[in-house]
Amino acid sequence: MALRNILTEGDPTLNKTSRPVVKFDNRLHVLLDDMAETLNTSNGVGLAAPQVGVLRRVVLVVETNVPEGEEEFIIELINPEIISAEGEQRGSEGCLSVPDQFGIVTRPEKVTVRAQDRYGNWFEREGEGLTARCFCHEIDHLNGILFTSLAERMLTEEEIQSGEF
Numbered sequence: 374m375a376l377r378n379i380l381t382e383g384d385p386t387l388n389k390t391s392r393p394v395v396k397f398d399n400r401l402h403v404l405l406d407d408m409a410e411t412l413n414t415s416n417g418v419g420l421a422a423p424q425v426g427v428l429r430r431v432v433l434v435v436e437t438n439v440p441e442g443e444e445e446f447i448i449e450l451i452n453p454e455i456i457s458a459e460g461e462q463r464g465s466e467g468c469l470s471v472p473d474q475f476g477i478v479t480r481p482e483k484v485t486v487r488a489q490d491r492y493g494n495w496f497e498r499e500g501e502g503l504t505a506r507c508f509c510h511e512i513d514h515l516n517g518i519l520f521t522s523l524a525e526r527m528l529t530e531e532e533i534q535s536g537e538f
């Protein structure tokens with residue numbers, strides 16, 4: 374496994390639309406493993422392939438809603454789509470490609486995604502709270518959308534420091 378360089382806002386790759394994955398081969402598995410290592414090292418909760426310069430519909434989301442005592446784990450989603458959404462949550466959001474900045478973004482409270490795993494098998498998965506936010510955020514990356522363009526406003530330095538906004 375190898376760490377990949379994370380592109381930051383201003384790099385035109387982040388505004389491009391990613392293409393579907395058609396080959397579920399070793400190259401994809403290397404990309405997924407590298408992305409997982411990169412995500413774990415950077416303490417993020419999600420990472421999309423375009424953030425590491427690969428314009429393919431591949432995202433990783435950390436499932437943080439786990440029972441006490443159990444470890445959080447990474448969900449690999451290839452060619453993901455949100456097939457249903459309900460409720461609403463309004464809160465702060467950040468991105469590894471927009472370091473040290475946070476903004477207020479409204480997202481669904483709960484979503485169901487349909488995606489393929491690394492072998493091409495389709496599955497569905499529900500996400501709630503932060504996980505739902507993360508599914509939406511990462512899938513936006515595949516369509517060239519950064520949260521900064523969706524935020525009703527960005528947080529000030531003081532708000533980030535104090536945690537009050």
Ligand code: ZN
Nearest residue numbers: 467468469470
């Ligand atoms: Zn992001």
